[in-house]
Every structure is written in structure tokens, then in C-alpha cells.
Amino acid sequence: MDSIHFDDIDQAAPEMEPLREEYSRLRHQLDHAADEAAAIEVMQRWDALRREHDCWRSLTHLRFHQDTTDAEYKRAREHCDQLTPKLKELDISIKRLLVNHPLREQIESRIGSQAFALWEAEIPTYKPIIEEDMVQQSSLSARYIELLASASLDLRGETLNLSGIAKYAESPDRGLRYEAQLVRCRWFEENQDELDEIFDKLVSLRHGMARKLGFDNYVELGYLLMQRVDYDENDVARYRQAVQDLVTPLGTELRAWQAAELGIEKVMAWDLSVFFPEGNPRPQGDHDWMIERAREMFDAMGGGLDRFFRILSEGGFMDLKTRDGKAGGGFCTSFETVGMPFIYANFNGTRGDVEVFTHEMGHAFQCYMSREQPWVDYLWPTYESCEIHSMGLEFLTWPHMEKFFGERAEQFRRIHLASALLFLPYGVAVDHFQHLVYSQPTASTAERHALWQQLERDYLPWMDWGDLPHGSMGGRWQSQRHIYLSPFYYIDYTLAQTCALQFWLRAREDSQQAMDDYVALCRRGGEAPFRELTRSAGLVSPFQDGCLENVVRQARASLPI
Numbered sequence: 125m126d127s128i129h130f131d132d133i134d135q136a137a138p139e140m141e142p143l144r145e146e147y148s149r150l151r152h153q154l155d156h157a158a159d160e161a162a163a164i165e166v167m168q169r170w171d172a173l174r175r176e177h178d179c180w181r182s183l184t185h186l187r188f189h190q191d192t193t194d195a196e197y198k199r200a201r202e203h204c205d206q207l208t209p210k211l212k213e214l215d216i217s218i219k220r221l222l223v224n225h226p227l228r229e230q231i232e233s234r235i236g237s238q239a240f241a242l243w244e245a246e247i248p249t250y251k252p253i254i255e256e257d258m259v260q261q262s263s264l265s266a267r268y269i270e271l272l273a274s275a276s277l278d279l280r281g282e283t284l285n286l287s288g289i290a291k292y293a294e295s296p297d298r299g300l301r302y303e304a305q306l307v308r309c310r311w312f313e314e315n316q317d318e319l320d321e322i323f324d325k326l327v328s329l330r331h332g333m334a335r336k337l338g339f340d341n342y343v344e345l346g347y348l349l350m351q352r353v354d355y356d357e358n359d360v361a362r363y364r365q366a367v368q369d370l371v372t373p374l375g376t377e378l379r380a381w382q383a384a385e386l387g388i389e390k391v392m393a394w395d396l397s398v399f400f401p402e403g404n405p406r407p408q409g410d411h412d413w414m415i416e417r418a419r420e421m422f423d424a425m426g427g428g429l430d431r432f433f434r435i436l437s438e439g440g441f442m443d444l445k446t447r448d449g450k451a452g453g454g455f456c457t458s459f460e461t462v463g464m465p466f467i468y469a470n471f472n473g474t475r476g477d478v479e480v481f482t483h484e485m486g487h488a489f490q491c492y493m494s495r496e497q498p499w500v501d502y503l504w505p506t507y508e509s510c511e512i513h514s515m516g517l518e519f520l521t522w523p524h525m526e527k528f529f530g531e532r533a534e535q536f537r538r539i540h541l542a543s544a545l546l547f548l549p550y551g552v553a554v555d556h557f558q559h560l561v562y563s564q565p566t567a568s569t570a571e572r573h574a575l576w577q578q579l580e581r582d583y584l585p586w587m588d589w590g591d592l593p594h595g596s597m598g599g600r601w602q603s604q605r606h607i608y609l610s611p612f613y614y615i616d617y618t619l620a621q622t623c624a625l626q627f628w629l630r631a632r633e634d635s636q637q638a639m640d641d642y643v644a645l646c647r648r649g650g651e652a653p654f655r656e657l658t659r660s661a662g663l664v665s666p667f668q669d670g671c672l673e674n675v676v677r678q679a680r681a682s683l684p685i
């Protein structure tokens with residue numbers, strides 16, 4: 125197990141005909157199971173099949189992201205997109221049988237109720253009538269990924285992709301920052317028609333699927349697809365309001381502090397990411413140097429992170445350098461047949477590399493720690509819980525930031541905390557935008573841009589785009605990948621940030637306790653819903669009155685404002 129290498133992992137695409145027969149046998153055996161032990165034995169064979177399918181899907185999508193220009197990877201991804209709804213249909217046929225099974229109570233007492241809650245949420249999200257729509261949705265998503273990955277931007281004679289140009293947002297040279305933002309915004313402006321068209325098609329497709337499945341619009345379907353089994357749209361709306369009431373005013377103060385630090389009158393759109401006149405602290409070495417420092421850091425932290433990082437790095441389960449044709453962003457995926465995760469990023473030499481790296485490591489560590497969970501449903505929790513592991517680790521690694529930033533580590537911590545707070549209003553704006561978009565599916569492109577502009581005024585009143593194109597027209601949301609690719613996946617980050625900040629506060633009191641609680645939470649994987657997981661880790665739910673207020677008050681006290 126310790127010597128496993130990424131190159132050894134392979135998983136062929138499923139053959140649909142034999143697979144249909146296999147599922148039909150499984151259903152028959154489940155129907156005739158004499159007792160729960162017999163049923164569970166059948167379910168274990170089903171679980172093994174699902175692990176193979178998930179592994180194949182992860183590999184296919186990872187390879188496509190690693191080189192969006194490779195024709196073979198693209199074909200494989202298209203094949204995967206074609207088969208995904210068919211596999212979903214087969215799995216739902218078993219889930220439906222299980223939730224209605226005469227032995228359900230006995231099975232549930234053995235495997236836990238969370239799997240049943242997840243299946244009950246999933247069953248209404250698919251019927252064969254939307255198969256073609258799902259394939260189209262995947263192909264539009266791929267078009268968006270390819271379009272962004274193809275951006276070739278010229279900045280003072282240097283050719284850069286979107287990940288590469290982002291580093292200039294942190295330049296101490298304000299003129300250069302402005303130029304970089306201008307080049308970036310112009311690219312979005314030049315591609316706006318295509319970006320609008322892709323999104324418009326995605327919204328009508330998603331709305332159409334919701335209608336075909338019997339929902340009023342995509343909002344309810346979106347929540348079910350995100351498997352939100354223990355909170356609803358009203359809880360989320362209240363939380364957004366709390367962020368607007370408590371964090372937006374703090375954001376205005378933070379931006380004023382930032383302007384004073386930078387010695388400028390006002391923080392403009394091209395200044396957002398830089399907090400110190402000499403520029404933000406940057407990691408003091410390249411990719412390989414960072415991996416060495418990371419190894420030292422995880423050795424010092426222990427808790428299993430040390431051993432895990434060696435297995436991950438020595439096994440080649442990381443792709444962190446940016447390059448042409450590689451899709452942007454950072455994520456963690458996993459290969460369920462072997463219980464190993466993989467982390468993907470696009471390092472560009474900024475402090476963000478450390479943040480993305482510790483973030484994705486948090487996901488990967490959780491996935492690894494919960495690999496003994498008996499059911500594939502429990503390997504990952506739902507997304508808002510997943511993001512506690514990632515954002516939590518960003519904070520738990522704080523005492524080790526000297527390794528990466530030397531004497532500027534304290535500045536890094538200050539930016540990280542300020543950015544974590546400033547992120548909350550942006551995150552809820554992205555969430556609010558999606559609620560508005562999917563409840564008004566026939567809104568025009570111009571109306572959507574106007575919606576975003578209004579949300580910027582409400583949640584991010586400090587935003588000033590000056591004379592920049594695209595952003596000043598309400599276009600910022602078009603660079604937010606989740607809005608295109610993962611609808612309603614965003615509030616999750618803000619809920620998790622509120623929990624991660626609680627880990628940060630605990631670590632200041634008792635770092636060992638915080639680490640123990642963190643590891644215990646990771647081990648639980650997805651065996652429980654969000655509120656139960658947070659409760660078991662001693663965290664206050666962000667939905668509870670006073671939670672956000674308390675966290676924000678304590679965070680504020682450690683900022684120089």
C-alpha cells in the first residue's frame with residue numbers, strides 16, 4: 125500500500141451491456157435477500173462496482189484537466205460524459221430498491237442512516253428523460269474549461285495563461301497590477317459572447333431538466349444534487365443575511381486599512397490582492413523547494429499528515445505546476461479502488477500556492493483518513509463539510525509558515541486571515557447570484573450582469589472597477605468556475621470557513637487539541653450530515669444564532685483595524 129504509484133492506477137471504461145446484466149442480478153438478489161446480512165453482501169458487490177466507476181471517472185477527468193488539448197483525453201472524457209447518466213440510472217435503480225426495501229430498518233441499523241438520506245435526496249434528481257441534457261451539460265462545461273485554458277495573454281511581451289497572469293495581481297508595482305488586470309479583463313470582454321452563450325445554454329438546460337423532473341425550477345433540484353440533507357434554502361438565506369450584516373461592514377474597514385497600508389486613496393479592483401507596499405510575501409523557492417518545506421512541515425505536525433504526505437508525494441499523486449493547455453484551478457480527486465487521493469493545482473509563485481496546496485492537502489488527508497469507511501458513500505462528506513478539512517488545514521498550518529515565507533510569515537498570516545473574512549461576502553454573493561439566476565431562468569444576459577452588479581453593491585460595496593472593461597459591466601462572475609461547472613457549490617466554502625475559523629481559534633488555545641479534533645473529523649469522512657459532523661468536532665453550526673458574530677468578533681480582535 126505504501127509503495128503505490130499513480131502510474132500504476134488504471135481503470136477501463138465500463139462495458140454497458142454486461143454491466144446492465146450485473147445490476148439486474150444484484151437487484152434480483154437484493155429483492156430476494158433472506159436477511160440483512162444477505163442484503164449487505166450484495167451491497168458490497170455493488171459498492172465495489174461503484175468504486176471502479178468513480179475511479180474511472182476521476183482518472184478520465186483528471187487527464188483531461190492535465191492536458192485539455194490532447195485529443196485522446198478529450199475523447200475519453202466525452203465517452204465518460206455519455207456513460208455517466210446511464211451509470212447514474214443503474215445506481216439509482218438499486219438505491220430506490222434499498223430505500224423501499226422491507227429490510228431497510230435492519231440494513232440502516234448496520235450501515236447508518238446517512239447513506240439512506242443521501243440516496244433519498246438523489247433519487248428524484250434523475251430520470252432517463254434527462255439523459256441527453258446531462259450529456260449536453262457536460263459538454264458545455266468542457267467548452268468552458270477549454271475556453272479558459274486556451275487564454276493566451278500578452279503582458280509586456282510575456283505570454284501568460286489565466287493562472288500565470290494572476291501573479292501580477294500581487295505585484296508591488298501598481299501600474300503593472302493595473303495592466304495585468306486590464307489584459308485579463310480585455311480577454312473576458314473579447315470572449316464575453318461565448319461565455320454568455322455557454323452560460324445561457326447551461327441555465328436553460330438545467331431549468332429544463334428541473335421541469336422534466338417535476339420541480340418548479342433548478343433551485344430545489346440543485347440543493348438535492350448537492351445532497352443538502354440537513355439544511356435548506358431558508359437556512360442559507362439567513363446565513364447570507366448574517367454575512368451581509370456582520371462581515372460586509374468589516375470588509376469595508378479592512379479595505380480602508382489595506383488602502384492605508386498601501387498608501388493609496390482607495391483600493392481599486394486591481395489592488396484587491398495586495399496588502400503591503402513592498403508586495404505580498406511570496407514562497408521563497410520553487411516547486412521542488414516547496415515540496416521539501418511541506419515535508420518538513422507535515423513531519424513537524426504529525427497526526428498522520430507526515431506519513432500520508434510521503435505516500436502522496438513519493439507516489440506521484442500531485443500535479444502542481446502550471447503549463448499551457450492545463451486547465452486552471454485547484455482540486456483534489458480520488459481513486460476509490462485504492463483509497464488514494466490526488467491533488468491538482470497551478471502554482472504561480474504567489475502566497476496563493478501555499479494556500480491552495482494546504483487546502484487541497486486537507487481534502488486529500490481527509491480522503492485518506494476515511495479510506496477504511498466501508499461504503500463509497502462515506503468516503504467523502506457533502507461539500508460544505510469537505511471544505512472544513514481543507515480550509516481547516518490552511519489555518520492549522522499557520523505556525524509553520526516561516527518555512528515558506530521566512531520573516532514575512534506574520535504578514536502572510538495577516539493576509540490569510542483578512543482574506544478569509546473578505547471571502548465571506550464574496551462567497552455569499554456568488555451563492556445569492558445563483559439563486560437569482562435559476563429562479564429567473566429566462567433573464568437576459570444583460571439582466572444577469574445587472575444582477576451581479578447589484579449583488580456587488582450589496583455585499584462588496586468597496587468594489588470599484590474604475591475604467592476596466594468587463595468587470596465594470598458586472599462580468600466578474602464569469603471567471604468563477606463553480607458558477608458554470610458546479611451550480612450551488614459555493615455557499616459551502618463560506619459555511620466551512622466559519623467552521624475553519626473555529627479550528628483556528630481552538631488551535632490558538634490548544635494546538636494539540638485542535639489537531640486531534642481535526643484528525644478525528646477527517647476519519648469520520650461522510651458517515652454523517654454537516655450539522656452532526658460539526659457538532660461531533662465541537663464546532664458551532666454556522667446556522668446557529670450568534671455563531672458568525674462570535675467568530676468574526678474574535679478574528680477582528682487579532683487584526684490591526
Ligand code: ZN
Pocket residue numbers: 483487510511514
Ligand atoms: Zn476545497
